[in-house]
Amino acid sequence: MAVPVPAAARAAAVGGLAGFWRQFRRHRTGVFGLAVVVVLVLVAVFAPWLAPTDPFTTSRAALQPPGTPGHLLGTDHLGRDVLSGVIWGARVSLIVGLAAAFTATVIGILVGAVAGYFGGWADELLMRVTELFQIIPRFVLALIVVAFFGSGLVNLILVIGILSWPQTARLVRSQFLRHRTLPYVDGARVVGMRAWRIIFVEILPNVLAPVIVVASLDIAQAILLEASLGFFGLGDPNLRSWGGMLNTAQQYVRIAWWMSIFPGLAISLAVLGFNLVGDGLNEATDPRLREGA
């Protein structure tokens, strides 16, 4: 089907993955972020082999400082290895971050596409709902919902995902508003293509680049939100997470700094990594910022 494609999308397509990587790696911070993310993923995937002990193994050797033989980063108040907790915590953070951002992105695309493509009352209604979700203090609502429905992993993912989609929705809507009047969309309509095909097959691939940028920032936000909930004692009680570790570390902060420093560092690094990747992606995919486009 010969439908005109906008210049930016075409350029990206022509450049291909290699061209994209060439653009991306020009941003050193983005490459650094990517490195952090890759390490994080490796740690999460290989946690059982990397961690010196199981994260739940307690011992009578409580509050041992970093450097204690067998406990590189020390032990907590129950004698659990801090390093193992940090390593296993990467899994929790990554699973929640990715799954919640995916949930948010799917919802955001659906809402934004419908609102942007159809306009009219559907747009009005969906945008008011989006604004409603934007003005709700996310953290407070997450706190209440998790406290009420329990803080299992699935609940955490759903809550964070459901509270994180408005930005994606608004972005997708604005892209659809622009694209729906472009000739290629008119063409698709003229040949009798159904609305849902135009939305998902014709327009969506052309607006995905900025969505992916937002998604990577969403991952960072989701990791932070999960850690915050964990800090308030609302993480999954059957998993050892960075936020949960910080929660118990609070009362030992004066005598066992290592209980809070290491999970705290891990959270900062993970959030930083995904944010930098998002920035890098943004610059690499934005034609206005691109060199020689």
Added chain:
Amino acid sequence: MSRLLIVLACLAAFVAAPALAQSTPTPGGTAIVVLGSDPEHLNAGISTGYPIGAVGASLYSALVYQDADGVVHGELAEGWTVSDDNLVYTFTLRDATFHDGAPVTAADVVYTMESILGPNHGRFQRAFNEMASLEAPDARTVVITLNRPYAPLLGLLTVFDAPILPKHLYEGSDPLANPVNDAPVGSGPFRFVEWVRGERVVLERFAGYFLEPALLDRLIYRVVPQDVARSTAIEVGEADLVWGFYMPTSDLPRLEANPDVAVWKGLTIPSLYFMFVNNDHPQLGDARVRQAIMHAIDREQIVEQAQGGLGEVAGGPFGAGFRYAYSEATDYRTLYPHDPERARELLAEAGVADLTLRFVYDSARGAFAAAAEIMRDNLRQVGITLDVQPVERSVMVERVYGRDYDLTLQSFTSSGDPAIGYHRIYLTAAPGSNFVNATGYANTEVDRLLTEAAGLADQDARAALYAEAMAILAADLPTLPIFDELSTQASTANLNGLLQRLDQRDGLEFAWFGN
């Protein structure tokens, strides 16, 4: 024979003499006691609040007191008799006067109980509800007649539950609004001097006290709202005594290291932490599985790490807080030591493998969360997986007492008498009633023994019944007692004579400064 006695007596004198020389109580001085919050008023008869009870303990007196071992002795009461059917208690009063000079009579006692404590005092109400009548046949005699035998009665007549107030100052007024509540008149060892709201309550020795007069000249209760400031106050010598109730436990190690501060840890008002096991669960209904869990759990690690050392591994179904409700023969520490190997054997015998249990507790309790993590690890070693479910308190109550749980951590206190707080853990109870036995354990013999024990005023007779009940409970193990909570206090090293009574707040008339 007689020569041996003489030798022994000499030896005893030799051992005791230096101790006596060091500890001759000297009167005088002012002790500063820390309170964490300002009392709302100073009428201990209408409130169970901790700071009010603290000041009230020195200000008022009651019919009886409990010594450090929990044994009841007469205070305002010179003595008492109990009828054979355990229903009628007759108290004879001593010659005592209120701080305003008026005598304390039987009419004051009856009026206080009927008109002030009965309607307003949360704990005394339990005793009041068991009373059929309260009479003062003459000025020195009080007769309490019960509806049914109720042994905890005496434990509910102490200064914390039944301080005696002056009838002549309260009669005809609303006891909740009477101005005397802010400038109280009692008959205790210290009398009221002044109360600077939010800052301090000052008491002084009452020379007309009907028992041995207090040693200290003055007692100042100072209000220190910040946790940290309380331990600092005692370190820099600005205060002389802080009770565990107000103590930041994380500061204890620092205080212990200070030679000018004496830190004490011990059992006072018993508080038992235990695990309910849902006996209706197909596998947990088997006593061997419950015994296996008891063997698997490292209670010493829990006391050390989850409770910061402020506990004592529970020795029986009623802990160790009541001498007559503890039996060495069925001490759980000897019967069920931490032994994962034995636990695995018991589970194999019961044919249980790969068990996953829901573990519910109140998410606001930090010590429970830590204990849960230790138990998760302990039980994993014997093949039991815990699905830990910390929930909000109201949800916890609904689930546990609605029996929608497998294991749960709970803590009950039983001030004064095991029948007040601990019997309910083992007595048969219907599902749905709160704060009783939620295990589904029903044993008519245990019910009979405990109910009978609750009616006996004689402690030796009670002990025999408890021993019988404990033998059954030790084998059935419907509930797993984990530890008894320990109380603490920190005091200036030269403040002597503390801790003479069951409640730390009581008995400050015996305190004195040495050098």
